[in-house]
Amino acid sequence: MTKKSIKNRPSPNELDPLIHERLRLGILSTLVVQEDLSFTELRDLLQTTDGNLSVQARRLEVAGYIICNKKFEGRKPKSTYCLSRDGRVALEEYLEILSGLIPDPAQVRKAGRKSINPGIQPLPFHS
Secondary structure, three states: OOOOOOOOOOOHHHOOHHHHOHHHHHHHHHHHHOOOEEHHHHHHHHOOOHHHHHHHHHHHHHOOOEEEEEEEEOOEEEEEEEEOHHHHHHHHHHHHHHHHHOOOHHHHHHHHHHHOOOOOOOOOOOO
């Protein structure tokens, strides 16, 4: 990662709020490495409920980030999801912005505590 000046660093406000939700990010991240997955496979991989997956997948589908193909196998309906081109682009942009928000760990270690803004108090650690 290259050293970025404060001026060139992205703002958290630039993160796509549609992707930023945990389960929607999980859906897109899973589909970026799998060509397609059934509803059941996604549900099991993401360890969520049918209702939650259904609602979040629908939001991504309405946005054009994923495509849902519905068919019947015998008498049972089967929904299969895949990442759309727009979804892949949106996820790549999201990850690029997110990586720009995260400081380079080597630079942080090198700078030590002297780089912390004195006006910012770190959160107390609670065990």
